[in-house]
Amino acid sequence: MRCARVIAAHRAPARSPIRVAAGDRVTLGAHDCDWPQFVWATAKNGLGGWIPADVFDAERGSAIALKDYDTRELDADPGTELALDREHADWWWATAPDGAQGWIPARVLQLLDEDTP
Template sequence: MRRARVIAEHRAPDRPAIQVAPGDAVTLGERDSDWPQFVWATLASGLGGWIPSALFDAEHGNATAQKEYDTRELNADVGEIVTLHYELADWWWAENAQGASGWIPARAVEIIE
């Protein structure tokens, strides 16, 4: 696992995180203008979130999740050190010193060698 220093503050959006598992049916909507590899996915429950489009079997409309994904994001402050677990679509799944984990943009961290 790698470690990184946060170089730009990141705050999770004010909406509940959603999770998808392989086989889950969703409705895909618009692409994110800042992160074009992400698409708005709406669950049958009506909750939605941004998920990498590569994780679905379609580009728009009705789709099925091919892999597991959790939209939880990690709040992080400049100077904080985080552990990086894996990268997907220019975001890192990271963990802070308190054990909280979630996604943080790759552009918000600097890897420590």
């Protein structure tokens, strides 16, 4: 497992996270301007969130999720060290020292190795 130090604060958006499971049908909208690999996905319950486009079988309109995805983001402050699990679309699924988990953008992280103080 990799580790990283947070170098810039990150806060999750105020909206509720959504989860899609493989096989779920969603409606896809526009791609994000800052993160073009993400598309706005609206679940059948009406909640929406940014999800990497490669999670779906289409680029726009009606689509089916090809794999599970959770849009939960992780709040983190500079100096916090996180355990990293997996990277997807320039974001890392991370675990904070208190056990909280979620996505955090790679651009706010400094990847650590054994030689990093």
